[in-house]
Amino acid sequence: MMFKFMFPMLIAAAIFFIDGPTLIKIKKSNKKDLWIYLGLISFGFILLIIQILGKTIPTPLEWISFLLRPMTDGL
């Protein structure tokens, strides 16, 4: 149980350890890049935590099959 909560924190620490210096460097010069980075990575962490808590995330394939249903029905 303990490990389950340690796991995302370990990943976050590792990512911050590697990317941190770059992020501090672009904080002034490149605000847009920083925001895209933070947005994507927090989205990833939210999904990871939902997954670890045992809730099911819908698979993206479900949407693809839904969109393509008119074309695949004939097969």
Place this chain on the structure above:
Amino acid sequence: MLEKGIISIRQFTILVALYTVGTAILIIPSILTANAKQDVWLSGLFGLGIGLLLVLLNWSLSKRFHFISLAEIIEKVFGTVLGRIISIIFFVSYVFILAVFVLRNIGDFMVTVMMPETPIEAIHLLFLIITLYGVRLGLETFTRTTELFLPWLVILFVVLFFTLLPKMQIINLLPVLENGMKPVFRSSVSLIVFPFLELILFLMIIPYVNQPEKTKNAYLLGTLLGGGILVLISTLSILVMGVNETSRSIYPTFDLAKTINIREFFQRVEAFMALIWFITVYVKLIVLTYILCIGLSHSLRIHDYKLLTFPIGLLMFVVSLVIFPSSSYLIEFTPVYDVYAIIWLFFFPMIIWVVSLIRGKPAAPH
């Protein structure tokens, strides 16, 4: 330019060949035998021929736009704003899904046949760490790595082929064309979709070859080598194991390696042979992740693609765990995936062609 590295024509050929073999080597024999039965070699050769034509078409699209990358081509054709939106949709909804598929394939393989008690998360994490490490080091570095792997691959393939020689039975290939040509063509469609259509993604790599105008033969040769290996391995499966066993198996190539037995001494080498597809799957995954990072950072106008590696890797990790709720879902999804891939990899480039023909020949960049 997002990438400063330059690769040579020979390295490009190796990259194309190993990418074509990729995950296909594990599962293509059973996909092909499902319809074509003992005529696998015929259907494989036919698919390879069509695959080469498609590659030629891809290359001429690249040439028409003076060898700029696919993301730039989309922007040039559809205009900057619409082009950026379209290419983001393309990379997120197709390339990302494909990369996740590849990751899940190797995870499923390990969990099913080699390490049944290891959680799949651990395998995905290990595979992703080396992939992201390679992507961050850049195109030039990981291409040289694949060049280093090549001799081992060749040795393993030669060993695989010659140790199976005594087991081959030509009678397994007879009767030729028992059910006519129709099942042969149907099987080759699966081979064309996976892996030959996916080769259009190399339009993202061509700009970084040192002489882009000379890549035509390298592109074709790489496809021929990779596709040839796939046809050879499918035919080997039929020759050694027969139609029934091949089409029933999930990972026929692995089962093929299991049958190796020379005088009760040289046997059970399948774990060693698995090195073949660890390397090719690694190459495919790293090329896809790299293309995803570089394409998205071009469309999002991010100055350094390395910034995107960890967010994309994290998302790949999470999605790879949930993408197939069960293994029967994958079988159900396969026909849908074929349509999806044909839309993105065949009709989408066709639309690019048509629009670019209407808009006239693009000017040469300065």
